[in-house]
Amino acid sequence: MPALDKSLVANLPMFAGMPADDLDEIVREAQSIRYPKGSPVFQQDEEAHSFFVLLHGHLRVMKVTPDGQQVVVRFVTPGDIFGIAMAMNRQTYPASALAIVDSIALVWPSAVWPRLVARHPALAVNTIQTIGSRLQDAHTRVVEISTEQVEKRVAHALLRLARQAGRKSADGVQIDFPISRQDVAEMTGTTLHTVSRILSAWEDRGLVESGRQRITICDPHKLFMLADSPAT
Amino acid sequence: MPALDKSLVANLPMFAGMPADDLDEIVREAQSIRYPKGSPVFQQDEEAHSFFVLLHGHLRVMKVTPDGQQVVVRFVTPGDIFGIAMAMNRQTYPASALAIVDSIALVWPSAVWPRLVARHPALAVNTIQTIGSRLQDAHTRVVEISTEQVEKRVAHALLRLARQAGRKSADGVQIDFPISRQDVAEMTGTTLHTVSRILSAWEDRGLVESGRQRITICDPHKLFMLADSPAT
Incomplete structure (x- = not known):
């Protein structure tokens, strides 16, 4: 197996501002692992043995409640760091991660985290920014679920996915991974x-198109206006 | 004014594992500021000029939506770092902070953050843990609001406040700052x-006692059982 090198990560925001030698040193400690579509990367409550950077593919991160209800925490897209439970002082993963398409990640043992962060301040600064931006997303979701009618929440969720993982197509902006209602x-x-009722109404109005595991926003501007219109 | 010194922060988790000289150096760059009850520490969307560590008192952090609805993000208790918008790569505060009792905070200019973090890896590691634990709290709230009936959500919220800022009293565990329905x-x-209806029913059953700006959990065990009972 050829040695992994810095070319894998040099352009990722997570490693911005780091000298090339440092990157080589960090990547040398990682393994590259393939996760076929449908396979778990880790499970909620499992010991947090590793942390990861996604190189290719898409993951769904979800939490299951004690009585079996499931909530999607977020989708992981290429370049994202994930599974850093240990950096947050947890022994176990707070959620599960599943490959929704064939995916490849760099994988480090959790035990190397304290040393990497102590030696590479830029890694610490970037991690704080990454977790901070997830914290703001989470608070935005709390505010939306607490105060908005469901139609606006769905509009905001789709617009966020389009920003995070949108790909321009002939019909508009397609969310670039399999996503179901x-x-x-x-x-x-x-x-x-409720989601089916809302998406069907939007399809009739030409705002979105959706099929099995696929959503395209045909008119992002109109959806944006709908998401941010005053409460009635 | 006497110079601030490390005795102010030496026992706070945020500064755990840092040499005494480093603490002195960090604290020397701070000012100590009093915020009388009812005064704002910063406002949502204001330029993020400073970051803070609360030494004494309690703050309420809240977000207001464009149409004027308000959501409590969290309560800040002594020892907490807050207002680190700039560390999260934001130019403005994403929420407002208000002193709900007379409070005192250490205040640093945001501009010193990158240098402090680069020079003191323990500060970076502790910050990642702090933001990470807030991220987990936020995801827990998302899961609760998405899946739980309102009575359980209120029970979980009160139990979290009791853990975070509970003080044993003759009647049970009192939440140690002014909090309204x-x-x-x-x-x-x-x-x-809805909150008034739930708290009144709980008072009748001897679970809680609440008055103006005051909540005491008289029977934490029963409240815990109610919060975690299977969905019906």
Whole structure:
């Protein structure tokens, strides 16, 4: 197996501002692992043995409640660091991560984290920014679920996905990984039935197109206006 | 004014594992500022000029939506770092902080943050843990608001406050700062009316006692059982 080198990560925001030698040193401690579509990367409550950077593919991160209800925490896209439970002082993963397409990640043993952060301040600074931006997303979701009607929550969720992982297509902006109506329901605190009703109404109005595991935003501007219109 | 010294922060988790000389150096760059009860520490969307460590008192952090609805993000208790918008790569504060009792904070200019973190890896590691634990709290709230009936959400919110800022009293565990039923409503995505109905029913059963700006959990065990009972 050829040695991994810095070319894998040099352009990722997570490693911005780091000298090339440092990057080589960090990447040398990682393994590259393939996760076929449908396979778990880690499970909620499992010992947090590793942390990861996604190189290719997409993952769904979800939490299951004691009585079996599921909530989508976020989707992981290439370049994201994830599974850093140990950096947050946890012994176990707080959620599960599943490959929703064939995916490849760099994998480090959790035990190397304290040394990497102590030796590479830029890594610490970037990690604080990354977790901080996830914290703001999470607070935005709390505010949306607490105060917005469900139609606006669904609009905001789709617009966020389009920003995070949108790909321009002939029909508009397609969310660049398999996503179901059930996923959207689990991101917005509502039911599959309600999401289906909303998306069908939007399709009639030409705002979105959706098929099995696929959502395209045909008119992002109109969806944005709908998401941010005053409460009625 | 006497110079500030490390005795102010030496026992705070945020500064754990740092040499005494480093602490002195960090604290020398701070000012100590008093915030009388009812005064703002910073406002949502204001330029993030400073970051803070609360030494004494309690703050409420809240976000207001464009149409004027308010959500409580969290309560800040002594020892907490807050207002680190700049560390998260933001130019403005994402929420407002208000002193709910007379409070004192150490205040640093945001501009010193990159240098402090680069020179003191323990500060970076502790910050990652702090933001990480807030991220987990936020995800827990998302899961609760998405999946739980309102009575359980209120129970979970009160139990978290008791853990974070509970003081044993003759009657049980009192939440150690002024908190209103409206605050509880804004923490759990429900209305004042619903919170009042739930707390009144719990008072009748001897679970809690609440008065103006005051909540005591008389029977934490029963409240815990109620919060974690299977969905019906």
